[in-house]
Amino acid sequence: MELDERKEKILKAIIQTYLETGEPVGSRTISKYSDLNLSSATIRNEMSDLEELGYIIQPHTSAGRIPSDKGYRFYVDQIIREKDSQVSQMQELMIQRVDRVELLLKQMAQILANNTNYATLVSGPSYHQTKLKFIQLSRVESHKLLIVVVVEGNIIRNSFITTDEELSDEEILNLNILLNNSLNGLTIREINLGVIAKLKEQAGAHRQVVEMVLNEVAVAVEAQDEDLQIYTSGATNIFKYPELSDTQRASELISTLEQKELLKGLFDEQNEPSASDSEIQVYIGDETPVRTMKDCSVVTANYVLGEGLRGTIGIIGPKRMDYEKVVGTLRTVVSQLNETFGK
C-alpha cells in the first residue's frame, strides 16, 4: 500500500495540527479541516491505514494520533523540497558587521533562540584548514612573551610563553619578521616538518623560542579544535513544550547543552565530506547522534566563512517543531553568513 494523494493530505493535516497544538489529533478535527470534505469516519479509516503504514501513532487506545518519526520525516522531506529554491530574505536579522567572529556567533545563537523559541547552538569555526594571517611576538614582562596569532576570518588567539633568556627588542623584531615570512598564508596542516626545520635553521640561536612559538600555535589551534567553541542559547525555551518539560527530561537536556563536549557528535557528522556544504540536516528523534535528545528534533546547517573555516548551527526543539520556519530561517542565516564573510 502506498501513500495516495488523499492520504498525503490527511497526513499533512494531522502533522500540521499536531505541530500547533501538541495534543493528539482526532478524526473529527481533521474532518472539519477545510480542504477535504470527508466525514470523521472516513478519516478514521484512512488514519487506520496511515498507522499501519507507520506514519502516525496512537499514544493509547482512545487518543488521537500523533506523528511517528517516520511521519515527521515525510513532512520534513516535503518541506525541504518545497523550500529549496526560495531563500526568503530576513532583514530584521540585524547582524552588525562585527570583526570578531566569535562575538557574532554568540549573538547569532541568541537571536536564533529568540526568533524560533527553541534552543540553539552554534559551533565556532574549526581551524584545521585555516590560513595563518599574522603572527606577533611581544615582550610583556622581562621573560614573558605574548604571542598573537591571527587566522583567516580575523580570529585571534593569544597566549604567553616564558623564555629562559631575555630577548632584546631587535631579536624579537627579527623573530617576528622571520615567523611571518615563513608561516603567513599557510594552513595549519601545511606547517609540516619541512617548514619547521627550515624555520629553526633560520632562527639560529633562537630555535628554542621558535619551537615554543610553534608549539603554542599548535596548542592554541588544537585546543580550539578539541574543546570546540560551542555557544548555546535559549535552553529554557524547552520549558515551553510540555512534552519536554518534565523534570527528568528537561534536566537531562539542559545538562547536555551545558556540557558542550557532549554536543560534538552533532558536528562531527556534519563535517564529513559526504554532506554537501550548505545542506540542511534534520535529525528526528532517535536519528540524533546525541542520545539525550532522542525525544527532540535537531536541525543543523553548515556555514562557511573562509577557505576551510566552517562551522555548524543547530536548532533543538520538540519533534513537533515548526520545521518550515526553522529550515527557512537556517537557510537564510547561513546564506547571510556566507555572503557577509565568504568573499
Place this chain on the structure above:
Amino acid sequence: MELDERKEKILKAIIQTYLETGEPVGSRTISKYSDLNLSSATIRNEMSDLEELGYIIQPHTSAGRIPSDKGYRFYVDQIIREKDSQVSQMQELMIQRVDRVELLLKQMAQILANNTNYATLVSGPSYHQTKLKFIQLSRVESHKLLIVVVVEGNIIRNSFITTDEELSDEEILNLNILLNNSLNGLTIREINLGVIAKLKEQAGAHRQVVEMVLNEVAVAVEAQDEDLQIYTSGATNIFKYPELSDTQRASELISTLEQKELLKGLFDEQNEPSASDSEIQVYIGDETPVRTMKDCSVVTANYVLGEGLRGTIGIIGPKRMDYEKVVGTLRTVVSQLNETFGK
C-alpha cells in the same frame, strides 16, 4: 525572650536536619537527636517558642518546622563566625596555573559546580582600576590594524581598526613606542584629557589613528565592563532539590542564569566599598538582589587579582544549602586565587 543556649542548640539541630532532608522536621526527630536528652514534648514547647520568635515556620498546622529566613540568617552568622579563622586548605582543587585568567575563571565555575552540587557563577574581573601593561599595533591587512591590549593580570583584549591611509612599518613602530611610553602603567581612569592631548600632539600626523586606538581601548574596556563577563556552571544542579525543581521555578532560575545581565545586581552590591574585600556575603531568600532567586540562597565572595582587578564568585542553591561547606569552599578558593595572582 531571648535565645538561651538550649534554644540555640535546638534551633541548630532543626536547621541542620532540614538541610539534609529538605523535609519539615518534627519534634520527635529532634528529641532523638543525640546531644540533648529531651522528650519530644519538651522540644515541642521550645519549638513553639522558636516559632514565636520568628526563627522557624510551620508550612501548615500539622507539619514539622522549617527554618525561616531569620533562622537561616542566625545559622549562617554562626558559621561564618566559627569558620572565620581556619582557612582550610583544599589541595584537590586543581587550579592549573593558567595564564589566561578567563579560562581559569571558567574552569573555576565548573569545578565549584561539581564540588558543591549547586549552581555557580563567576564574574570576570572589572577593569576600571586596572593598569595598562602593554599595547601593540600591528598591520594585518593593508588598511586594517590589530590592537592588542594587555592589562594587569595578563588579560588580553583584541580589536581591529580600519585606517584611511596605509601606514608604513616604521610609522607603526613609532606609534607603538609612543603609545607604550605614554600609557603603560596607567589605569583606565588615569587616561584623562591631559594625557590624551599630549599623546595626540606627539603623534603628529597620526593623531587620528591615536584617537581611534584610544577609543578602541576605552570601548574594549567599557564593553568588558558593560556586559560584564560572567561564567555560570552547574545550572542543572538545581534539579537536585525538589523545592526548586518544579517547572515554573526551574525555568525562571535557569533563564536568569542564561541571561547574564540579570545577574549584575549580585555584583554591584558587592563591589561597593562598604563591603570589606574578602568578606563573604550571604543572601537568604528575599535578601537577594535578584528577584527570581527569592526562593534560593546566594553566597558570594570577592576575589582580588591585582590592584583594582576584582571580581566575584557566587554560589546559588536552595535555602537549605550546606552553608558550612559553601562558605568554607569559597573562602579557600578566594584565598587560593589571591595567593596565585595577588603577587
Place this chain on the structure above:
DNA sequence: ATTAGCACTCCTTTCCCAAGAGTGCTAACA
C-alpha cells in the same frame, strides 16, 4: 520543669467514579 498521653488538624496518597474524547466496527446508503 519535664514528660506521657490523647484528641485534633491537616496534608498526602489512594481509590473510585463519572465525564469526555476518540476509536473500531457494523450496517446502511449512493
Place this chain on the structure above:
DNA sequence: TGTTAGCACTCTTGGGAAAGGAGTGCTAAT
C-alpha cells in the same frame, strides 16, 4: 465500492471521598 452514521467500547483525566500518617497543642501527672 467508497462513504457515512451510529453505537459500543476503551482509555485518560479530574474531582471527590476516604484512609493513613505525621505532627502538634494541651492537659494532667511526675
